[in-house]
Amino acid sequence: MNIPGGTYDVTLTSPTNGCSTTSSTIVDDNQTLLGYAAAVTDNTSCDTINGRINLSLFPATLAYQWSNGATTKLLFPLAPGDYTVTISAGGTCTAEETYSVLDAVEYPNFRDWSTPALVI
Numbered sequence: 001m002n003i004p005g006g007t008y009d010v011t012l013t014s015p016t017n018g019c020s021t022t023s024s025t026i027v028d029d030n031q032t033l034l035g036y037a038a039a040v041t042d043n044t045s046c047d048t049i050n051g052r053i054n055l056s057l058f059p060a061t062l063a064y065q066w067s068n069g070a071t072t073k074l075l076f077p078l079a080p081g082d083y084t085v086t087i088s089a090g091g092t093c094t095a096e097e098t099y100s101v102l103d104a105v106e107y108p109n110f111r112d113w114s115t116p117a118l119v120i
Helices: none
Strands: 006-013 020-027 035-041 051-058 063-066 074-078 081-090 093-101
Touching: 035 081, 035 093, 051 081, 051 093, 074 081
Parallel strands: none
Antiparallel strands: 006 020, 035 051, 051 074, 063 081, 081 093
């Protein structure tokens, strides 16, 4: 059960005589260990987008959602840019991480046209 930390009151009432008693308890806000990592592959193509982010979670049952609305561990194809994932173990135990897919395209070089080329 995912109950946020705090003070809670419980009231018990007898169905036979209507008497009731109240007790308070404190639930600690213990943080759950969230383990996560991602392998990022940069975009390397001019005519298609091929970047990707592969998310690994521990425990594997953690809930997560990407800033683009996706709910898969493998996010692709991705254009260059920043992608944020929110990971949750329930209650107030969440983590947020941003990963960057870079533009790693090798664009063609223009030679310096001010210097004539030697033609043989």
